[in-house]
Amino acid sequence: MKNNQAVSAEKIPFYQVDAFADRPFSGNPAAVCLLDSWLDDITLQNIARENNLSETAFVVRQDEDFALRWFTPAVEVDLCGHATLAAAAVLFSLHDFAEQEIRFSTRSGILKVKSDGENYTLDFPLVNPVPISAPEGLLAALGLEGEAAEIWQASDIVVIIKDEERLEMLSPDYAALEKFATRGVVVTVAAQHYDFRSRWFGPQVGVNEDPVTGSAHTFLAPLWADKLGKKHLCAQQGGPRKGNIDCHIKDNGRVELTGKARLMVEGYFLL
Known part of the structure; x- marks a missing residue:
């Protein structure tokens, strides 16, 4: 036609x-x-x-x-x-x-x-997240109710868990997650084959799950750099679909993501 x-x-x-x-x-x-x-x-x-x-x-x-x-x-x-x-x-x-x-x-x-x-x-500005108390209902919305977790705040809420297998099993309640006042929620964990892994959820901005979120690594990388005592980190993000990011914490308040x-x-x- x-x-x-x-x-x-x-x-x-x-x-x-x-x-x-x-x-x-x-x-x-x-x-x-x-x-x-x-x-x-x-x-x-x-x-x-x-x-x-x-x-x-x-x-x-x-x-x-x-x-x-x-x-x-x-x-x-x-x-x-x-x-x-x-x-x-x-x-x-x-x-x-x-x-x-x-x-x-x-x-x-x-x-x-x-x-x-x-x-x-990518050469991006580094962001240092701050620890916060868990917002009421957040862990339940993620399917992590009753699990030990650290909660941090940057442009996204960061939830650090201890069990890498739980990361793969996450199945959030997106309707419940959308009610939190944040760009998105990222769940992250120290990993066996990477320095850290994560998954990012953002129903607030119309993206239920983003496979690889470069901007989230502007605060995930320094957070894990402090925990692991290293400036070069290898990261993986994603659920069914995954991607890899190499992170380098610079001395000028910026982070490189490759x-x-x-x-x-x-x-x-x-x-």
């Missing part, structure tokens, strides 16, 4: 990238849209809702740098790691960006991404 509307539609380059992934169908899928100039916020949100991925990254060239915004299917967010990695991977690998470092101007300030072969390293990416879909949005 001929589509006359597509002939005259505005074409926006679109890519779907598995971030923090060393093979297809792993890590965290993100959409990347390259724009000549900003569309209105309603259209950006509608595109993200149409993608129905945890994050869509929108990129606009600004002289030698790039402006970057991130949208879940429900809201715009202040920081997203895996979609930043996905956007950088597209620019480095498909758009002849000749430098070894890309600078993104974002709500969270200037973020830098370096390319080294198949690895991409991972790979795989391009999965290439095409256009037609508006």
Whole structure:
């Protein structure tokens, strides 16, 4: 069937990238849209809702740098790691960006991404979480009622448990979890084959479970660095779908997050 509307539609380059992934169908899928100039916020949100991925990254060239915004299917967010990695991977690998470092101007300030072969390293501001008392009903919503747990607060609530097997078995009550005033809830544990593992739940922002949340590692990495007494850490995140992040605590109040990416879909949005 001929589509006359597509002939005259505005074409926006679109890519779907598995971030923090060393093979297809792993890590965290993100959409990347390259724009000549900003569309209105309603259209950006509608595109993200149409993608129905945890994050869509929108990129606009600004002289030698790039402006970057991130949208879940429900809201715009202040920081997203895996979609930043996905956007950088597209620019480095498909758009002849000749430098070894890309600078993104974002709500969270200037973020830098370096390319080294198949690895991409994000330079993000480090966040030190603070201990808090467990909000009433939180552990029950996670299916962890009666279990020993440490509770911390950053942009997300962090729940540290002791049993790695329990992490795999988590099946939260998302309706109950959505009632807590936080961007998301991350459950984390020291691990046998990694320094730590985690799972991230965010029904508050329209994402029940995010496979790999780079921004959460801006506070998970320093938290576990203090506990384990090391500045380089190997992390894994995810439930049925997983991805790996190498974390490096720097001495300047920032953290480096390194991972790979795989391009999965290439095409256009037609508006």
